[in-house]
Amino acid sequence: MTIEALDYRTNKPISVHIKNGYIDNITAGNEQLDTSYYIAPGLVDLQINGFKGIDLNTIGLTIADLKTLTQILLEKGITTYYPTVISNSDIATESLLKVIAKACDSFTDVNACVGGIHLEGPFLSIEDGPRGAHSKEFIKAPDWDLFSKWQKASGNRIKIITLSPEWPESITFIKKCVEAGVIVSIGHTAATTQQINDAIEAGASMSTHLGNASHAMLPRHSNYVMEQLASDELWSSLIADGFHLPDSLLKIFIKTKPNKSILVSDATSYADLLPGTYKAHIGGDVELDSNGRLFMKNSPKMLAGSAQSLLWCVNQLIKKQILPLHEAWNMASIKPTESLFGTSTNYLQIEHPADLVVFKKEGDTLKIIKTIKSGRLVFSNSENN
Ligand SMILES: [Zn+2]
Numbered sequence: 572m573t574i575e576a577l578d579y580r581t582n583k584p585i586s587v588h589i590k591n592g593y594i595d596n597i598t599a600g601n602e603q604l605d606t607s608y609y610i611a612p613g614l615v616d617l618q619i620n621g622f623k624g625i626d627l628n629t630i631g632l633t634i635a636d637l638k639t640l641t642q643i644l645l646e647k648g649i650t651t652y653y654p655t656v657i658s659n660s661d662i663a664t665e666s667l668l669k670v671i672a673k674a675c676d677s678f679t680d681v682n683a684c685v686g687g688i689h690l691e692g693p694f695l696s697i698e699d700g701p702r703g704a705h706s707k708e709f710i711k712a713p714d715w716d717l718f719s720k721w722q723k724a725s726g727n728r729i730k731i732i733t734l735s736p737e738w739p740e741s742i743t744f745i746k747k748c749v750e751a752g753v754i755v756s757i758g759h760t761a762a763t764t765q766q767i768n769d770a771i772e773a774g775a776s777m778s779t780h781l782g783n784a785s786h787a788m789l790p791r792h793s794n795y796v797m798e799q800l801a802s803d804e805l806w807s808s809l810i811a812d813g814f815h816l817p818d819s820l821l822k823i824f825i826k827t828k829p830n831k832s833i834l835v836s837d838a839t840s841y842a843d844l845l846p847g848t849y850k851a852h853i854g855g856d857v858e859l860d861s862n863g864r865l866f867m868k869n870s871p872k873m874l875a876g877s878a879q880s881l882l883w884c885v886n887q888l889i890k891k892q893i894l895p896l897h898e899a900w901n902m903a904s905i906k907p908t909e910s911l912f913g914t915s916t917n918y919l920q921i922e923h924p925a926d927l928v929v930f931k932k933e934g935d936t937l938k939i940i941k942t943i944k945s946g947r948l949v950f951s952n953s954e955n956n
Pocket residue numbers: 691703758759780784
């Protein structure tokens with residue numbers, strides 16, 4: 572297969588030749604090419620709880636749900652994702668992990684797109700604010716034996732764990748995770764600055780949705796957000812949906828770590844649904860307004876998670892001129908793999924996997940036209956063919 576489009580980094584026409592699932596060659600393209608089509612690496616979402624009615628955290632999840640979710644995400648330009656399992660009862664966590672593992676074992680497309688599982692909890696802060704929407708009853712101290720049981724249930728697929736280092740048990744736990752090749756991300760935390768630094772020394776390498784799930788008021792100089800922001804070791808994962816962080820703060824976060832910031836969607840099952848009121852399986856009703864903001868019906872100031880895709884977040888950065896197109900795209904494609912593996916595994920470059928997206932630029936909004944996964948065309952927007 573050969574794809575001709577503009578290189579998203581240079582705006583120059585290129586021909587990308589694909590063979591056996593990999594990029595075989597990249598040559599100069601036809602100068603007469605339609606200038607609104609670009610080719611870029613596929614998007615990689617490290618934190619996603621569901622989409623379009625599919626909830627990865629509800630008992631009753633089936634392997635067919637994972638298959639449907641995978642196809643929906645491919646249509647959104649996401650070629651790799653990390654299903655995110657949040658704090659739940661021990662037995663529910665184990666059962667959800669088993670469903671995801673079984674889906675990977677049963678369907679080659681799911682297996683190809685699931686980079687690993689992100690376990691967000693239950694070793695988080697118990698305090699209101701930092702705990703966010705995670706249920707207090709499930710929160711507990713890091714427990715290696717329990718984690719090992721879950722890791723086994725997942726078929727060794729847990730690749731990222733979000734935890735709070737405020738628990739005395741966390742340092743030993745973090746070291747064991749790092750030794751086992753699991754990325755430790757600090758999040759939902761009320762940790763002291765000392766505890767943050769101890770966690771970094773033990774091998775924590777990321778901050779989960781920095782700036783969200785925190786107290787409403789923090790000491791002005793010394794606090795867990797500043798300490799993570801100041802660390803050269805930690806990558807920042809950010810929800811740039813336009814609702815979770817004010818633009819100015821988002822700018823500051825990105826400017827502080829221009830090479831170590833990534834976007835995550837943190838999307839819930841309400842993503843891509845029509846505006847309206849929905850019954851949440853825990854807590855009260857939630858409302859999705861016409862702007863795409865998802866909030867608690869009874870306390871409209873409180874967000875109820877994200878209802879937007881990773882592509883929406885990329886578009887936000889471009890529309891608001893926070894970053895130029897290629898840098899915004901990198902934050903959601905090659906930077907996430909760099910944050911996990913130390914080097915990007917999905918560059919638009921010879922010998923890299925052909926996980927690619929063709930998008931169209933309409934004004935300052937990007938629209939997915941084609942998605943290629945492992946060298947195979949898995950989505951094509953027929954309106955634009
Ligand atoms: Zn969270």
